[in-house]
Amino acid sequence: MGPATSENHHAPPDTKKSGYDAPEGVEIRGRYDGEFAAILTKDALQFVADLQREFRNRIKYAMECRKEARRRYSEGALPGFDPATRCIREEEWTCAPVPPAVADRKVEITGPVERKMIINALNSGAKVFMADFEDALSPSWENLMRGQVNLKDAVDGTITFHDKVRNRVYKLNNQTAKLFVRPRGWHLPEAHILIDGEPATGCLVDFGLYFYHNYAAFRRIQGAGFGPFFYLPKMENSREAKIWNCVFEKAEKVAGIERGSIRATVLIETLPAVFQMNEILHELRDHSVGLNCGRWDYIFSYVKTFQAHPDRLLPDRVQVGMTQHFTKSYSDLLIWTCHRRGVHAMGGMAAQIPIRDDPEANKEALELVRKDKLREVRAGHDGTWAAHPGLIPACMEVFSDNMGNTPNQIQSMKREDASTITEEDLLQRPRGSRSLEGLRLNTRVGIQYLAAWLTGTGSVPLYNLMEDAATAEISRVQNWQWLKYGVELDGDGLGVRVSNDLFGKVVEEEMARIEREVGKEKFQRGRYKEACKIFARQCTAPTLDDFLTLNAYENIVIHHPMGSSPRL
């Protein structure tokens, strides 16, 4: 279901039509709901509009710079350290001290801003809950606005949920995880909110509404005078971090709270950003609580950055883990950089999740998670991510056993040995083989993920692994890369070359397999055919789409009143 199209994207605001009381120049095209109206107040929307108006040109310029960098990489240039910012990398400086409320971040659970999951995550025993508007959330109007309602109730401590089928009421424990919120990346628009006739920037909507409604309660209840806390995704350059820093400063000024109250952890999850870690921390030095190894988007970004480099093709997705030389170098350099600057170096997400119906497989999955966490804590990471509450005891045990009573390893694991890591280390080609089974799995996973995303679910269990937008991206771009360069699949001894014909056959067979696996009824009810069309188009596109979610976004936009869509 796509939006109806119209040329009328500079129409004046009409609050009578939308039902919302929007300020001058702001138009709401999303469905009216009384609960949403309590979030989309005139003052909150004015705050978002002020952010949009002040920063829109800088955001557009930053997105142009991304394109320009991509053009250079496609002409053969390699990403690397910027000679112009050498002094930032070489001089001694530190970020503002870590707020006591988040000194200990040994295990952080992540999940979409869904009501029951928020309660479960906050009660999970993790130190932090990263509430996600990005990789784990399908950004439909309903999900985004419900997410804001849920977060407000969570910060206020009043959130409850009644599971009518199981007659179970969920509410918060006395002790809960500290809340971090991850807004969308800079690239995603919010098509249901127009500001001066243009779709708003998605992350300014997520940040602005959440900050506006929650900063005071958060600082009182959660942050011990600091906060709110954020995770910032998918940045490529310190220029983008500087915009966030200015957004934070403006928000602090408007709210009348001390500069440096807001704190954020930046995900280093693009290849260009690994060369900018000092610069990113420097821009955010009064607002930083560290960096995080967003490994899945990082692998996706490796393919995207090298889309025109046939000598840098990825092996099967399952073979690209954190023990490859390029990913190990990235994690080691991140730890050294963060600890030198006095902030947390957070680990990332192992994709395994509990397997309920197979104790032996469950044991193996848990063992893989333990192994991954042991590698992280021994390397010097201060904490890690868990996708599921069932993994928290094991992750916590590994980190606690290896860190003793200290809340973090910022002082004890300096990792100065990592200072010798070079550009070559960070770019080294991943090793492994490619197989037809890899192509099949990418296809099966990509289509099923997209089908879930189109129906409003942004993170799903598939074949006993967590799949979200970042992991699905790897499936998509890997297929694209293999098709583009007609690679030979030699991993299973078949030696066939990937071609449009082969891919067409694989898509057909995998769709039949998906239908068998999910059942005819679910297959018919779901959006599998639509997902298949989008996924196949993305894999065979002559030029690589920047983001799966950006490309597919118009399929989840629903405007009210209908027939009045802006151009994205």
Ligand SMILES: CC(=O)SCCNC(=O)CCNC(=O)[C@H](O)C(C)(C)COP(=O)(O)OP(=O)(O)OC[C@H]1O[C@@H](n2cnc3c(N)ncnc32)[C@H](O)[C@@H]1OP(=O)(O)O
């Ligand atoms: C690359 C990245 O960006 S990683 C970060 C983004 N990705 C994520 O955050 C993924 C988060 N995890 C999830 O969404 C889910 O765990 C999935 C989709 C992987 C698995 O979901 P399911 O198979 O439905 O989980 P399962 O049925 O085992 O859930 C059991 C219980 O745990 C809860 N649960 C599962 N995962 C989470 C979570 N991450 N947070 C809170 N509660 C959770 C469920 O709500 C359910 O609760 P209930 O027993 O009260 O009903």
Ligand SMILES: O=CC(=O)O
């Ligand atoms: O956001 C995390 C990632 O791995 O991507």
Ligand SMILES: [Mg+2]
């Ligand atoms: Mg990510």
